[in-house]
């Protein structure tokens with residue numbers, strides 16, 4: 001987490017007047033507009049809003065997969081606009097993990113090899129051992145040599161989380177991570193996010209359409225027509241069944 005923890009005393013994420021406009025031939029589509037937002041290190045936040053309200057667009061900007069067309073994004077004290085594409089890719093690969101609704105695993109490749117992919121890009125050593133450790137932390141070490149089509153949806157999503165984790169990110173961004181899963185399996189995934197947030201202090205944002213799933217965070221941000229509609233703390237945050245009730249957040253007094 002060395003790269004991102006450099007921003008002492010500043011929020012991990014700062015958005016100032018962020019807009020993203022897509023050019024579709026002669027037509028301009030304003031996907032997000034005028035977003036001001038701060039997210040501190042260690043937060044667990046849900047992003048909600050109707051279809052087309054700009055959630056994925058915002059996640060792609062937060063994840064440095066896409067650049068805003070206006071406004072300023074400061075990630076861990078660094079102005080994204082000042083980084084060239086290589087520097088941005090490097091920052092992204094070292095510090096951000098992504099999880100998608102449809103898992104996005106390589107199909108003919110074992111779980112452990114899927115988890116190793118970000119380490120290959122990063123030129124990291126001890127890839128096998130680190131990938132296995134990441135699979136262990138999502139409870140899937142015994143499935144390491146299964147291919148995606150030999151795994152359930154929930155297991156595939158756990159592999160995707162292990163892949164997001166393997167570079168020891170400060171930030172995990174998940175776009176509808178439980179969208180393809182039944183409620184019970186979805187809650188297992190949310191439980192893994194809660195543990196990673198509490199035990200390791202990883203900042204996590206996930207998009208969901210499901211109010212119940214959003215209630216497992218501590219903050220809910222709502223978008224409508226590309227704008228921030230509301231930003232509220234969760235009154236009574238709940239823990240997923242797999243998370244021990246006495247788990248103390250990292251950094252809290254013993």
Ligand SMILES: Nc1ncnc2c1ncn2[C@@H]1O[C@H](COP(=O)(O)OP(=O)(O)OP(=O)(O)O)[C@@H](O)[C@H]1O
Nearest residue numbers: 022024029030031050051052053054055056057058
């Ligand atoms: N690459 C693109 N080119 C043109 N328009 C786009 C592009 N990506 C998104 N849009 C438009 O931007 C708006 C926001 O899309 P976005 O995918 O961010 O919504 P969303 O909130 O994630 O929706 P959903 O809940 O259906 O996933 C939509 O009107 C969409 O059609």
Ligand SMILES: [Mg+2]
Nearest residue numbers: 055056057175
């Ligand atoms: Mg979306």
